[in-house]
Amino acid sequence: MRKTIIGVMGPGNHPKDIDLHRAYQLGQLIAQEGWVLLTGGRKAGVMDAASKGSQAAGGLTVGILPDDSTSQMSEAVDIAIVTNMGSARNNINVLSSDVVVACGMGTGTASEIALALNNGKQVVLLTDAQDSQRFFTNLSPEQVFLATSPEEAIKLVKELGIGN
């Protein structure tokens, strides 16, 4: 039986403290639901924090790595998928996720949200940046859901019927 996979996407470089804190909590909450966490797999920023949170709560973590090896991998990744595709792997991140939770914002994160929407996926936005909220909500109103906390993000995921 295929496991439910929740993708958590966020900045690897120069993340804000609040995004790291929220990512760790998201990882914990996802693990507590018995869901698999999927991230971009690098030992950096939101990817690393979410993976550590999931691992701390006993969850299973998948990392979709952009490089050709696991040398830059988060130590909290259990299953490493090595793509050697750079940012093109962002499309795999979102296609493999039952739902995408965007935690924070950056150019890579923006590409993942847009690719998720382009592929018909639902996206929970966990960011305080109003220009991001406005842009993506305008881009695809029926696929974007705004959350103000990790708990609310998980509540939205459940309301979308994910993992049932």
Next chain:
Amino acid sequence: MRKTIIGVMGPGNHPKDIDLHRAYQLGQLIAQEGWVLLTGGRKAGVMDAASKGSQAAGGLTVGILPDDSTSQMSEAVDIAIVTNMGSARNNINVLSSDVVVACGMGTGTASEIALALNNGKQVVLLTDAQDSQRFFTNLSPEQVFLATSPEEAIKLVKELGIGN
């Protein structure tokens, strides 16, 4: 000697009339500079219009197709690159372009702009949507340039030193 390639990215589905008009003009202007036009290659929206404009002005057009064949290809594509990678091909679109001109907006276009910025590319935004202008300018102020017409877009491309 490698040819200069200008990527024109814009919505394939439900494009606005003004975006189609501008895309056609962009294609013409790019051809007149002796540059190669690169698009997503499909027989739809901005991709198709830009390719037709380029072809009408005697230019060379490259189409990076998402499908596994050329069956959905714009008839104005000279060189078809068949990727069978869906939206992951958007990363190839931007990596292969010396500069990206975004004409209009949609989920695929947004992913291409974000991927371009993520890969260190410069992007000329040709759109009247202020939330798009604000979002991408905030995301990466030094890589995003705003144009209000095809002519201004090409002027900006030249000022960036492309094609010299």
Next chain:
Amino acid sequence: MRKTIIGVMGPGNHPKDIDLHRAYQLGQLIAQEGWVLLTGGRKAGVMDAASKGSQAAGGLTVGILPDDSTSQMSEAVDIAIVTNMGSARNNINVLSSDVVVACGMGTGTASEIALALNNGKQVVLLTDAQDSQRFFTNLSPEQVFLATSPEEAIKLVKELGIGN
């Protein structure tokens, strides 16, 4: 801690009975070692048989799907990675595997063996076809190892130091 991943590659279409039988056994043996099984994920041929064998022995299975959804997925896949990249996903299959075991032969399998060798990976060939053995051994003598049974294949994997 990253889990050890063993890739089992073999024909999806028109597999031989002996290849299916061996694939099922490989899946069982891999699970018994505590390793993760990685396949191309489809509900067909060697991929499906190996995944079923692993699942029957309580193992964890990863499927790297060529399509844009899980609709053609083996029911014995636990973690589905959805690539929408067709045969280009074969490169991800081999990069993500600590070692590749080729069970049977076909055009897809041949591409995976060649890509594995091209990426510096070691390959255990479990096939009775002498032209295949000769071709790949000649192609890269130091990376190819011949097995005549699933048990011998696993023994070779251990001798290569995988999973220690």
Next chain:
Amino acid sequence: MRKTIIGVMGPGNHPKDIDLHRAYQLGQLIAQEGWVLLTGGRKAGVMDAASKGSQAAGGLTVGILPDDSTSQMSEAVDIAIVTNMGSARNNINVLSSDVVVACGMGTGTASEIALALNNGKQVVLLTDAQDSQRFFTNLSPEQVFLATSPEEAIKLVKELGIGN
């Protein structure tokens, strides 16, 4: 009108002199037919030699690069497609070619032949290695054609109805 594209695939590293000589001739002959040459684009081996031959005869050359820039590109490439996908770009090479001519053999070349066959493409094998001829002919008898010279390879391409 889409241009006819002939893919020439062969070893980048440690090519044989005869393969380089044949690749150069293939490039020339392809250009003389008015066809576009497609290669893996690197400044190495068969890719470089074929591109130089085509360029010397006034042809147009496309290079599908594995890297994230054009820094390793053959100087005889006109149109550079930058994939940043490593060997996964081999699938794009074959999908984008109307027919594949394999000149020499190596792990990358073997993967391209196998991927071409897997995608239903026809392959002309220009190699003296009998184990290669035997292996690929057995793998897919109806898609593989053996040539003993560049001239014969082009003759076979024409007999397949390519470029009409």
